[in-house]
Amino acid sequence: MNDNAIRRIVIVGGGTAGWMTAAPLAQRLANKPGGGCEVILVESAEIGTIGVGESTLPTIRFYNAALGLDQADFIRKTKATFKLGIEFKDWGHLGNRFFHGFGDFGPSAGAQPSHMYWLRLAKQFNTMPALENWSVSSMMARDMKFTPPSSQTPAVTDAYSYGFQFDAGLYANYLRDYAVARGAQRIEGMIVEAEQHPETGFVTAVRLRDGRRIEGDLFIDCSGFRGLLIEGLLKAGYDDWSDQLPCNSAWTVPCASSPGMTPYTRATAREAGWVWRIPLQHRTGNGHVYSDAFTTDEGARQVLEDGLDGAALDEPRQLRFVTGRRRKSWIKNCVAIGLSAGFIEPLESTSIHLIETAVGKLIELFPDRDCSASLADEFNRTMGIRYESVRDFIILHYKLTKRDDSEFWRYCAGMPVPDSLRHQIELFRETGRVAIIDPNGFAEPSFVAMLMGLGVVPKRYDPFVDQMDIRAVHGHFAGLRDLVRQVVGRMPEHGAYIAGFTTPSSS
Ligand SMILES: Cc1cc2nc3c(=O)[nH]c(=O)nc-3n(C[C@H](O)[C@H](O)[C@H](O)COP(=O)(O)OP(=O)(O)OC[C@H]3O[C@@H](n4cnc5c(N)ncnc54)[C@H](O)[C@@H]3O)c2cc1C
Numbered sequence: 001m002n003d004n005a006i007r008r009i010v011i012v013g014g015g016t017a018g019w020m021t022a023a024p025l026a027q028r029l030a031n032k033p034g035g036g037c038e039v040i041l042v043e044s045a046e047i048g049t050i051g052v053g054e055s056t057l058p059t060i061r062f063y064n065a066a067l068g069l070d071q072a073d074f075i076r077k078t079k080a081t082f083k084l085g086i087e088f089k090d091w092g093h094l095g096n097r098f099f100h101g102f103g104d105f106g107p108s109a110g111a112q113p114s115h116m117y118w119l120r121l122a123k124q125f126n127t128m129p130a131l132e133n134w135s136v137s138s139m140m141a142r143d144m145k146f147t148p149p150s151s152q153t154p155a156v157t158d159a160y161s162y163g164f165q166f167d168a169g170l171y172a173n174y175l176r177d178y179a180v181a182r183g184a185q186r187i188e189g190m191i192v193e194a195e196q197h198p199e200t201g202f203v204t205a206v207r208l209r210d211g212r213r214i215e216g217d218l219f220i221d222c223s224g225f226r227g228l229l230i231e232g233l234l235k236a237g238y239d240d241w242s243d244q245l246p247c248n249s250a251w252t253v254p255c256a257s258s259p260g261m262t263p264y265t266r267a268t269a270r271e272a273g274w275v276w277r278i279p280l281q282h283r284t285g286n287g288h289v290y291s292d293a294f295t296t297d298e299g300a301r302q303v304l305e306d307g308l309d310g311a312a313l314d315e316p317r318q319l320r321f322v323t324g325r326r327r328k329s330w331i332k333n334c335v336a337i338g339l340s341a342g343f344i345e346p347l348e349s350t351s352i353h354l355i356e357t358a359v360g361k362l363i364e365l366f367p368d369r370d371c372s373a374s375l376a377d378e379f380n381r382t383m384g385i386r387y388e389s390v391r392d393f394i395i396l397h398y399k400l401t402k403r404d405d406s407e408f409w410r411y412c413a414g415m416p417v418p419d420s421l422r423h424q425i426e427l428f429r430e431t432g433r434v435a436i437i438d439p440n441g442f443a444e445p446s447f448v449a450m451l452m453g454l455g456v457v458p459k460r461y462d463p464f465v466d467q468m469d470i471r472a473v474h475g476h477f478a479g480l481r482d483l484v485r486q487v488v489g490r491m492p493e494h495g496a497y498i499a500g501f502t503t504p505s506s507s
Contacts, residue, residue: 004368006037010216012191012206012229014043016053016168017338017355018222019175022184023067024359030183039184040214042206046190050224050319050339052252053168054278054285055083055265055349058102058161063356067178075501077174078166079281082146082263082494084137086348088453090269093402098130098453099264100348101137103160104445106484109476112462115448117473119432119461124470131452134477135445136160139484141264145491146498155480156487163349165265165278165285187214191223194233202333202371203229217369220362221336225343230326230336237327238342244395244415245323246294246408247273247345251301252287252317256310263494267347269401270303271295272408274347281498283313289345294408321345325387330376333369335362342387347397348442350390357386357440389438392421393446400425400454425456432458 009025011018022041029037064074074080085101092098105114115131122128132138137160140146150157180186189208197204205215206229221229230236242248257279266277273290288304295303301316325342329335337358344350361382365375399417403409417425424435424447434447465473 002368004370005035006217006367006369007035008038008040008216009218009220010206010214011039011041011220011222013222013224013338013340014041014172014176014186015049015222015224015338016172016352017224017340018043018220019172019179020063020352020355021220021222021337021359021362022179023175023182024363026179026182026184027067028363036183039179040187040216041179041184042187042189042191042208042214044190045188047224049169049172051169052250052285052287052319053346053352054280055086055165055276055346056163057349057353058163059353059356060163063359067175069178072501074174075164075498078164078170080164080166081261081279081281081498083163083165083265084141084146084160084263085265087141087262087264087266088269088397089266090403091267091274091397091401092454094405096453096455098449099132099135099138099141100446100449100453101132101135101141101160102162103135103137105131105134105448106136106159106480107155109473110465110468112465113444113448115445115452116432116462116465117468118477119458120465120470121473121477122457123461129481131448133481134484135449136484136488137162139488140491141262143488143491144260144262144494145488146263146494147491153483153487156484162263165280167280167282187212191228194229196233200332201234203233217333218367218371219334221334221340222338224339225321227326227336227340229334230329230331230340234331234334236329236331236336238322238324239327240322240324241344241391242323244417245345245391245398246291246411246415247289248321248323249292249297249300250287250289250319250321251297251304252285252319253304253308253315254283254285254313255308256313257282257284258309261495261498265349268307269403269409271406272300275304275307276346277309281502284310287346289347291408294406294411325384325391328376328380329358329383330379332376333367333371335379337362341383344387344390344394347394348390350394354383354386354390358383385438386441388418388420389441392418392424392437393442393450395421396425396447396450397454400451400456402455425451428458429456430459432461 272295278285329341398412
């Protein structure tokens with residue numbers, strides 16, 4: 001083994017980020033015949049975790065698969081349901097409703113993207129149904145159906161993807177058990193101090209309130225919003241994006257499940273923010289994300305409580321946040337992952353995805369004890385692109401509103417947006433094309449779903465589309481729509497599909 005290899009990793013914090021980091025590191029490094037590396041996680045029950053974070057993107061499946069998790073076991077233990085996308089209500093205007101589904105709008109009629117052919121038909125026939133009718137995930141969600149993708153009817157059953165909705169606390173416990181079983185050590189205690197090498201500035205140890213001192217070669221800061229090491233010790237600095245994403249508070253409360261378990265998350269725009277609804281097996285998660293500059297805390301709480309579709313199971317809990325990102329999330333031998341690295345409001349369920357991305361990048365760029373500054377630069381560069389592309393995508397949800405019924409929405413419609421986003425919107429409005437600024441971020445169909453859902457109808461479509469006979473284009477859309485209807489019609493109900501995992505005979 002390289003003499004300079006990392007021998008001990010100390011993870012500060014045992015929320016979703018801490019355990020999502022510990023699990024793959026333990027899997028790869030702890031208790032290995034070549035000497036391995038200790039993985040130690042310190043958490044404090046006294047401080048606790050943020051305890052929200054229930055809706056995910058399809059990439060969570062790749063993270064789980066890399067750990068070798070058994071999907072049925074994971075679904076049972078985390079009370080998970082399937083997620084085909086997000087239903088948006090009242091965003092473009094009051095009464096506006098559309099679905100951002102995971103996957104494409106069916107296979108395309110030709111070499112250009114599907115929506116370009118649809119635009120040609122829509123310009124010719126003003127009775128053309130919404131593009132959403134060709135999104136398999138949207139149609140499954142509408143009919144409350146679920147079955148995993150397969151290659152059975154390739155034009156339909158391959159054309160969608162899915163993520164999960166789960167209990168964040170149960171997921172962290174699940175990963176904790178996984179990590180500990182593979183050699184990670186868990187230490188309960190409150191960190192009161194961190195030490196730095198006097199010359200290099202590297203973090204050398206953290207000290208607990210009971211006097212214990214934990215040394216390490218590499219420190220992962222998963223301490224949540226406080227950023228104990230990355231900000232408290234290393235003063236990374238924070239880019240505050242609140243002027244373009246003004247929500248800064250949330251009320252959350254679980255309620256009893258209502259009949260019919262939706263295979264999707266719902267986001268309903270309200271006067272000064274939006275309300276989420278996330279169905280799990282045992283309860284429904286609810287929250288109201290809002291800006292306290294445009295409503296009162298009490299008013300925001302009332303909006304949440306009035307909109308519940310089941311009896312509240314707890315007292316509402318309030319959270320505050322500042323949208324933005326640490327200027328650097330890897331400094332010297334300290335890497336921040338999770339809320340300590342930044343936070344973008346949960347409208348598209350991107351926080352857990354950003355944790356997956358950061359953990360994957362850390363493994364890809366895993367350092368030795370010198371922690372070369374160039375590795376840190378590369379980590380910070382790629383994570384910067386990802387955070388900013390997520391930021392732009394979320395701002396788009398607000399900026400394109402035509403709502404003018406409250407001061408909040410008037411502010412959102414009028415606010416300046418980043419140049420990258422302005423370019424994205426103008427390019428689509430003029431030509432129907434999507435500028436892919438982050439190839440690993442939200443893909444073209446996501447932008448198309450959001451832009452068209454919010455009412456942007458491109459003036460033109462790709463001229464290559466005109467090279468195809470219009471009857472062939474029409475035939476493609478008519479045939480595909482029938483096929484989608486038939487295939488979705490045969491799929492099981494989402495609730496029944498979940499019951500297949502949870503009833504005793506299924507294990
Ligand atoms: C309102 C809201 C809704 C959200 N919804 C979603 C969603 O639907 N989907 C999604 O992907 N994400 C969502 N998120 C984000 C998600 O909750 C977080 O990304 C995720 O929980 C990770 O949090 P964390 O582990 O970084 O921090 P935390 O959960 O805050 O954990 C911090 C850990 O650090 C420990 N700690 C801190 N200080 C010390 C100390 N001094 N000594 C010892 N230990 C210490 C704590 O004990 C804890 O274990 C949401 C966030 C908010 C605010």
